[in-house]
Amino acid sequence: MTSEQRVVVIGGGLAGLRLAARLGPAAAVTVLGEESHAPYNRVLLAEVLAGRYTPDVAALPAPGPVLRRGVRAVRIDRDVRRVHCDDGTAPEYDVLVLATGSNPVLPPLRGLFPPGGGELPEGVHAFRTMDDCLALDAAVRPGVRAVVIGGGLLGVSAARALAARGAHVVLAQQAERLMERQLDADSAALLREHLAGLGVEIHTECRVRGLTTTPAAGLTTAPPAFEALGVP
Ligand SMILES: Cc1cc2nc3c(=O)[nH]c(=O)nc-3n(C[C@H](O)[C@H](O)[C@H](O)COP(=O)(O)OP(=O)(O)OC[C@H]3O[C@@H](n4cnc5c(N)ncnc54)[C@H](O)[C@@H]3O)c2cc1C
Structure with a gap:
């Protein structure tokens, strides 16, 4: 991987953000996360609901500008290596990572x-x-x-x-x-x-x-x- 390589990660959960942190400056990383909240540790949500933790205790380290919050990937164009997003943008990638987790x-x-x-x-x-x-x-x-x-x-x-x-x-x-x-x-x-x-x-x-x-x-x-x- 070179620092010029564009890595687009779809999903701003634990997996996507951890990967972005591990890659660091070794690549040009963009993380697309559809949730608008600051990144958080999902595992701690029950403690937040119980009132034992405030939401900020569940926050993950700020990932900086690599994360585009509130942006949902809606289509992948593999021929031209672009991800189309619901805000009209379409970042190009050399490597695409799907870290979209699961739905209930x-x-x-x-x-x-x-x-x-x-x-x-x-x-x-x-x-x-x-x-x-x-x-x-x-x-x-x-x-x-x-x-x-x-x-x-x-x-x-x-x-x-x-x-x-x-x-x-x-x-x-x-x-x-x-x-x-x-x-x-x-x-x-x-x-x-x-x-x-x-x-x-x-x-x-x-x-x-x-x-x-x-x-x-x-x-x-x-x-x-x-x-x-x-x-x-
Ligand atoms: C209340 C609760 C308690 C849990 N407790 C435990 C536990 O004790 N131990 C344990 O091992 N696991 C636990 N889990 C499960 C654990 O949280 C998940 O395994 C973990 O969050 C998976 O991380 P992930 O990054 O793969 O996916 P997620 O955390 O689901 O993150 C995926 C992200 O991708 C985003 N996304 C999806 N589609 C798109 C798209 N098209 N464009 C942009 N973004 C998109 C989603 O909005 C989401 O933010 C718990 C889960 C919950 C809800």
Whole structure:
């Protein structure tokens, strides 16, 4: 790699930024990151939601001008080696890196999306980005009822964080135990005990099939439709 080589990295998450830092001045690096927030450590989002950390604690070292924040790559033209972005720019590359991470798996629940697709209903959230975290943060308050669908790492983290904020949390997990991919039965039982101690109501072998929402559902203390969505 030479310092004249143009490296375009799509994705300003941990992987993309770490690569940019490692390359340093050895190449002309541009990182395209669609999120508008300053780069952050996604792993710490549950602690931010719990109120234990402020968002700035989760910040990653500033990457400097290599990162173009709030810019989404929408098309790659391999013939002329250009990446087309949603702001109309089209940087050229010698080397292109895809570090786009993943999207939440949204289960095929009845009522999750309006017919023909669209946005998640009001009061329903995925849990992956800082925007998700801040939206949940704005919605949660003591006594609010929150249903977390999914008892994997993210569902458990979200349930714990929401309970720490005083929400009444119901967690629905389709497997027979929590975090079934990571934990054996004994460890999962300990985790269940811990969450129950925080006031989380846990339902295992509970497959959620659908949800109903009211126009202004939001996160309210009223008898709920499903209100919060954690994705395992
Ligand atoms: C709450 C939470 C807790 C977690 N805890 C742990 C943990 O304890 N341990 C662990 O190992 N992992 C954990 N993870 C998973 C970990 O965060 C991911 O494995 C890690 O973030 C992956 O890094 P990445 O850079 O590959 O992808 P990401 O962090 O997803 O970054 C990809 C970036 O690319 C951007 N992007 C996507 N498409 C485009 C495009 N077309 N144009 C421009 N930008 C684009 C996205 O907006 C995103 O910012 C957790 C995740 C979450 C959400």
